[in-house]
Amino acid sequence: MKISNFNLDNGINCLAIHDNDCPSVTTTILVKTGSRYETLHESGIAHLIEHMIFKGTKLRGNSKIIANDIELMGGHMNAFTSQEYTGFYLKAPKQNFLKVLDVLSDIFKNSIFPEGELVKEKSVIFEEIKMYEDMPMEKVNDQFLEKLFINHPLGRNIAGTKGSLEKISRQDCLGFIDKYYSNKNIVIVVAGGFSFDGLQKSLNELFKGEDNKQEISFQIAKTRQLDNDYFEFNKKIEQSHIVMGGFLGPRKTETRIPLLLGDIILSGGFGSKLFQRIREDLGLAYYIGLNINQFKDIGYYSINMGVDPSKKQLAIDNVNIEINKFLKGEVEPIELERAKNYLIGNLSTNLETSEELASWYGIRFLLDGEIQYLEDFIKRVDKTGLDDILSIWTQYLKPENSLTVCLTGNN
Numbered sequence: 001m002k003i004s005n006f007n008l009d010n011g012i013n014c015l016a017i018h019d020n021d022c023p024s025v026t027t028t029i030l031v032k033t034g035s036r037y038e039t040l041h042e043s044g045i046a047h048l049i050e051h052m053i054f055k056g057t058k059l060r061g062n063s064k065i066i067a068n069d070i071e072l073m074g075g076h077m078n079a080f081t082s083q084e085y086t087g088f089y090l091k092a093p094k095q096n097f098l099k100v101l102d103v104l105s106d107i108f109k110n111s112i113f114p115e116g117e118l119v120k121e122k123s124v125i126f127e128e129i130k131m132y133e134d135m136p137m138e139k140v141n142d143q144f145l146e147k148l149f150i151n152h153p154l155g156r157n158i159a160g161t162k163g164s165l166e167k168i169s170r171q172d173c174l175g176f177i178d179k180y181y182s183n184k185n186i187v188i189v190v191a192g193g194f195s196f197d198g199l200q201k202s203l204n205e206l207f208k209g210e211d212n213k214q215e216i217s218f219q220i221a222k223t224r225q226l227d228n229d230y231f232e233f234n235k236k237i238e239q240s241h242i243v244m245g246g247f248l249g250p251r252k253t254e255t256r257i258p259l260l261l262g263d264i265i266l267s268g269g270f271g272s273k274l275f276q277r278i279r280e281d282l283g284l285a286y287y288i289g290l291n292i293n294q295f296k297d298i299g300y301y302s303i304n305m306g307v308d309p310s311k312k313q314l315a316i317d318n319v320n321i322e323i324n325k326f327l328k329g330e331v332e333p334i335e336l337e338r339a340k341n342y343l344i345g346n347l348s349t350n351l352e353t354s355e356e357l358a359s360w361y362g363i364r365f366l367l368d369g370e371i372q373y374l375e376d377f378i379k380r381v382d383k384t385g386l387d388d389i390l391s392i393w394t395q396y397l398k399p400e401n402s403l404t405v406c407l408t409g410n411n
Contacts, residue, residue, distance in 0.1 A: 003361070003371055004196065008203055010210050011183045015365050016199060017191040017357050025097040025192035026354040028089035029108050030366045032187075033180035036083040036153040036295070037218050043153075044160015045168050045176050047081040048118075048125065052173060053088060054079070055117040057110040063117075066107060075100050077107075081158055084295055085366055091355050094193040098202060101190075105206035113170050122165050129159050136241045137287070137306060140233075140407040144243040147231055147405055148300060152221050182213030189362035192354030221298040223247040228399040232406045240312040240408035241304070244319060246401035248292060248299030251367065256294070257380050258392040259301075263290050264339040265331060265389070266322070267303070271338055273322045278305060284315045296367070301396065309408050316404065323397050331386055340381050347374070 002018040035046050054077065056062045060069060070077055075092030088108060092100040132138040142157050149155030160168075188203060226246055249255060267274045267290035278288045288305040307315040350356045351374065364372040 002196075003373070005365075005371060006200055008183075008188075008200070008207060010208060012186050012188060012203075012207055013365075014188045014190070014200070014203060015362055015371070016194075016196065017189070017361050018194065018196060019191070019354070019357065020193055022192040022352075022354050022357070023094060024091055024354045025094045025100075025190065025194045026089055026091040026358040027097075027101055027104055028087055028189040028191075028358040028362055029104065030187045030189065030362050031086045031181055032084065032185040032215075032366055034082045034084045034086055035156065035158040037180060037216065038153055038156075040156075041164065041167060042172065042176065043156050043164040044125070044158070045172060046086055047159050048121065048165060048168060049173050049177060050079045050081045050086055050088070051121045051125065052113050052118060053107055053111045055121065056112050056114055057106050058112060059106055059110065060103070062114075066103065069103050070100065073099055077104075083154055083158065085363065087359075087363075089355070089358065097192075097194050101202065101206060109207070109209065113173055115170055118170050118173070122168075125159055125165060126162050129157070129162065132157075132159075136235060136237050136239065136407050137304065139235070140241040140243050140405055141302070141304070143231070143233060143407060144245060144302060144403070144405040145300075147229070148226075148245070148247070148403055149221060153219060154221050154295070154298075179213075180216055182215070183209075183211050184213065184215050187362060187366045189358045189365075191358035191361065221295070223298065223401075225400050226403045228402045228404075230404045230406070232408060235407055235409065237407070237409040239306045240309045240406055241306045242312060242316065242404065242406045243302050243304050244316065244402065244404045245300055245302035246396060246403055248294055248301050248396055250297050250299060251294035253368065253370075253372075255392055257377075257384050258389045259292050259294075260343055261336070261339045261381070261384055262326070262389045262393045263292055263301075264342050265335055266290050266326060268339065269342050271335075273326060273335075274303070274319060277318055277322050278315060282314075282318060284308070284311055284318070288319075312406060312408065327390065327394055327397055329386065329390060336386055336389075340384075344378055344381055347377070 004016045006014050038045055054063050054066055060066045073092050073096040075090055077090045079088045090100045090104045146155045266272055274288050278285050285305040285307050290303045292301045293299060
């Protein structure tokens, strides 16, 4: 695999990841802006723009024409919005790479945001919001983040609310793009079985255009003492869906691997401590997992599970028992070996597709400004010991940094 980094004439940063064995090519445009850049009255606008950008250009008048152009070449398109970035990508067989690239550049640069489509797409997103409202394991996560990041964009739903979206106009969308979609905030990632010959020239031609915009900052988030707070909400559901979590430090290369390995020891795979205790030994939950999310200035962890309402306290108590054992160093050498192999194995198999190559390398490059080579990542995993893992996790797995939110049905 060959990785190349270069700038276009207008300053847009590009990352090319060549894997000759890959039959497809994925081109992803990443923009360093997401929901945390929104003001309260803009809530949901980054996600709305993600939806609207495929709704037509001057050359390709509507979404159906765009879809047909892509699918006739055997490709597919998609997009995603997070708190800190937005991404748009097209994936297609490698023989159609340059044709698909032309479509993607047209969509990204020349989207016209038709008024009628904006009204319809808001309705689509209203249904998306309602869908997640009806999914208790998603709803409880929203409630957890709202309690963790009080009155902060990180505590708001990425999709916004019906009320906030109704007030967003076409001009608001164009103004948000003008403010945040600057060349300095964009990374173009090409991954898969393409040829380097002429790539930079093609990208320069397709994405030409100068701007003098500066990178815009966001509202900084701060930690606070959580004091093992507990919040419970009721809903007509059969289970209790629980999120236990707290703050983590900001995204740093040196802490990422110890955090990931601790995550896997506790909840990654069937052999993890929480899975074995909560599901296999006690039969309390069908799903249980630990997630970590880190941003430029702050992070958080969350342990999610769904249990019978009459057994929610038993489940919480046993999660804490396993966490305390972990923090005391009650981790067998084989458990650490399993965690390392699980992490490396999952990453290696995931990176077999051009889509995952573009995502893994591209997002890290966008956020951290460096290429995270897989070989170096694996070496750091191999060198990480239990003491390294515990020194990080003991800073965060403690009652004063603990918050529990429960969305529960009737006993």
